[in-house]
Each structure stands twice: as structure tokens, then as C-alpha cells.
Amino acid sequence: MVSKLKSANASAAGQITSRSPRQIAWRRFRRNKVGMVSAGISIVVLMLSLFAPVVCKILGINPDELNLDLIDSSGIPTLPNGGISWEHPLGLTPGIGRDLLANLLYGSRISFLVAFLTTGLAIFIGLIVGIVGGYFRGRIDDYLGRFTDFLLAFPAFFMIVALSEPMVARIQETGIAQGNGARVIFLIFFLSFFGWPGFSRLVRSQVLSLRERDFVTAAQAMGASRKRIIFKELMPNLWAPVIVVVSLSLPGYLAAEAVFSFLGIGIQPPATTWGILLDNARRFVTVYPNFFLITAGSLVLVVLAFNLVGDALRDALDPRSER
Known part of the structure; x- marks a missing residue:
């Protein structure tokens, strides 16, 4: 009997496994x-955007092919439902008759490029500034805090609109990039420049709390250098807010790129982005609403999906969450 109880307790104990915070x-x-x-x-x-050439080749669609024979004098596709068929799954774009699905796939590549690079740069700057200010405190924290307040006081949207043309011209004069390449650099630089202050505030508050924890005090008592404390003790404990901010920043910058391209201060034709497609759809919204609804719906779907992922990650990483 005793042996049976011991074996039962051992099996029950073996079934109890510890879980790391990541597993939880x-x-x-x-x-x-x-x-x-x-x-x-x-x-x-993301996969469709990354492998857009392969997807278009499999479906037999070409983003540069003009189907002028399927467009009437007013620019509207002559086929039923805007040309939606097996050959053109989402129909044709008005005016020039390009395949809409192919343009959405290729246009998303530029939009995602701007969104990912801007998010990465803004997160990197905000992480460094927040850690330095929160850990060293004192005058360093005061200077960084006042500079952050100064940037937060700027109307970022109007600054980007006002400086787009002169800054793009200056980038082209330096020879760094030309045309749409210069506009991509401008968008990434300015969106990230005005995007990091909010995240740095979050990181600073987290670091101010972490630096008072026992594991940081123990590392300091053992003679660990500041570099080791920052990279080995503080940064590994900041991955949760970083993941949440990344998941919530991506759709924001994706929509921002579409807005600026829609306003004509972002990427310009003949390149294609979702903002340019929306601008083209605006001119035909009354006579050809399918084009506008499909383009706007695609952007709304992607932005909403990323936002919902960010909300789910925030709930999953919150230790006080009831889920």
C-alpha cells in the first residue's frame, strides 16, 4: 500500500511542470x-506581400500589363463587375486597366517596407533613450526628458507636410537617392523621428521600476558594470512592452504611409502603394465604387488585423490579465 501511494505521488508530481513566462x-x-x-x-x-512576384506568376497576373481594350472612353472597365473574373480576381483598375490584385500585392511591399523600417528605427531610438534616462537619472534624464517634451509638442503631421518637398529635394541633391527612393527615406526618417518619444517614456517608466529590483541591486553589489546591467539585466525584462508596441506601431505607420501617399507627399506614380490606389479610386468612387471599396477594405482589414494582434499580445503579456 505504501509503495502504491509513493508511486501515485511520484506520478502526480511528474505531471506538474513549471512554465516560463513566455510559455504562459x-x-x-x-x-x-x-x-x-x-x-x-x-x-x-505578409507572406503574400513578400512573395508577390511568385503569387502573381502563379495566378497569371501582371501589375504592369495595360488592358486598354477592356476600358471605355471614360476609363471604366467594360466587363461586368469591374472585370472581376478568373483572369482578374479583383477586377481592373479604372483609367489604365491594370490588374487590381497585382497592384495591391506589389503596392503592399512598399507600404510594409516603410512601416517595418520606421517601426524598427523608432523602437530602437526609443529603447536606447528610455533606458539611458531611466537608469542614469539625474541631469541626463532631465535633458532627455526636456528634449522628448520638445518633440512631443511639435505637430508632426503638419511638419511632415511642410517639409516634404524641400527635404526630398535636399536628399536628391546629396545623391543618396532619387525619385521615390528619396521619398521613402524622407518618410522613414521623419515618421521615426517623431515616433520614438512616446515609446521612450514607456521604457523609462519600466526602467525606473526595474532598477530598484533585487536582481539589479545584487548585480551592482557583485560589481557588475553598467553595460552588463543594461544589456543583461534590464533589456531582457523589456521584451514584453517592446513586442506590444511593435505590434501596435506597424498598423499605425502602414496607415500613415497610405495617408501621405494619398495626399501626394509620399510615394509617387508610376510606383504603386495603397495610398496611391486610394487616391485613384477617389476619382471613380461614384461611377465605379468597387475599386474604392476593395482598396479601402484591404487597408482596413490589414490595419484591423494588426491592431487586434497587438491587443491580444497586450492581454497575453499582462500578468494581471484574467485570460
Whole structure:
């Protein structure tokens, strides 16, 4: 009897396994059905964008092919439903008759490029500034804090609109890039320049709390250098807010690129982005609403999916979450 009880206790103890914070967060995230579906949509969209040439080749569509014979004198496709068929799954763009699906796929590549590079640069700057200010405090924190306040006081949108043309011209004069390449550099630089202050505030508050924890005090008592404390003790404990901010910043910068391209201060034709497609759809919205609805719906779907993933990650990484 005693041996049976011991074996039962041993088997029960063997079934109890410890979970790391990462495993707990993943378990919470899997329980969020909306977050899982949104993550699946986001991954599919990213893969379609990344492999746009392969997808277009498989479907037999070409973003540069003009189907002028299928467009009437007013620029509207003559085929039913805007040309939606097996040959053109989402129809044709008015005016020049290009395949809409191919243009959406190729246009998303530039939009995602701007969004990812801007997010990475803004997160990197905000992380460094927040850690330095929160850890060293004193005058360094005061100077960085006042500079952050100064940037937050600027109307970023109007600054980008006002400086777009002179800054793009200056980039072209230096020979760094020409045409749309200069406009991409301008958008990435200015969006990230005005995007990091908010994140640095979040990082600073986290570092101010972490630097008072026992593991940091123990590292200091053992003679660990500041470099080791920052990179080995503080940064590994900041990955949760970084992941959440990244997931929420990507859709914001994706929509921002579309807005600036729509206003004519971002990427310009003949390149294609979702903002340019929306601008073209605006001119035909009354006579050909399919074009506008499909383009705007695609942008809304992608931005919404990324936002829902960010919300799900925030709930999963929150230790006080009930999910």
C-alpha cells in the first residue's frame, strides 16, 4: 500500500511542470480566438506581400500589363463587375486597366517596407533613450526628458507636410537617392523621428521600476558594470512592452504611409502603394465604387488585423490579465 501511494505521488508530481513566462503568455494568446485569427490573417498578408512576384506568376497576373481594350472612353472597365473574373480576381483598375490584385500585392511591399523600417528605427531610438534616462537619472534624464517634451509638442503631421518637398529635394541633391527612393527615406526618417518619444517614456517608466529590483541591486553589489546591467539585466525584462508596441506601431505607420501617399507627399506614380490606389479610386468612387471599396477594405482589414494582434499580445503579456 505504501509503495502504491509513493508511486501515485511520484506520478502526480511528474505531471506538474513549471512554465516560463513566455510559455504562459503563449498559452494565453492561443486562448484568444480573435487574436489567433488576426495573427493568421497578418501572416498570410505578409507572406503574400513578400512573395508577390511568385503569387502573381502563379495566378497569371501582371501589375504592369495595360488592358486598354477592356476600358471605355471614360476609363471604366467594360466587363461586368469591374472585370472581376478568373483572369482578374479583383477586377481592373479604372483609367489604365491594370490588374487590381497585382497592384495591391506589389503596392503592399512598399507600404510594409516603410512601416517595418520606421517601426524598427523608432523602437530602437526609443529603447536606447528610455533606458539611458531611466537608469542614469539625474541631469541626463532631465535633458532627455526636456528634449522628448520638445518633440512631443511639435505637430508632426503638419511638419511632415511642410517639409516634404524641400527635404526630398535636399536628399536628391546629396545623391543618396532619387525619385521615390528619396521619398521613402524622407518618410522613414521623419515618421521615426517623431515616433520614438512616446515609446521612450514607456521604457523609462519600466526602467525606473526595474532598477530598484533585487536582481539589479545584487548585480551592482557583485560589481557588475553598467553595460552588463543594461544589456543583461534590464533589456531582457523589456521584451514584453517592446513586442506590444511593435505590434501596435506597424498598423499605425502602414496607415500613415497610405495617408501621405494619398495626399501626394509620399510615394509617387508610376510606383504603386495603397495610398496611391486610394487616391485613384477617389476619382471613380461614384461611377465605379468597387475599386474604392476593395482598396479601402484591404487597408482596413490589414490595419484591423494588426491592431487586434497587438491587443491580444497586450492581454497575453499582462500578468494581471484574467485570460
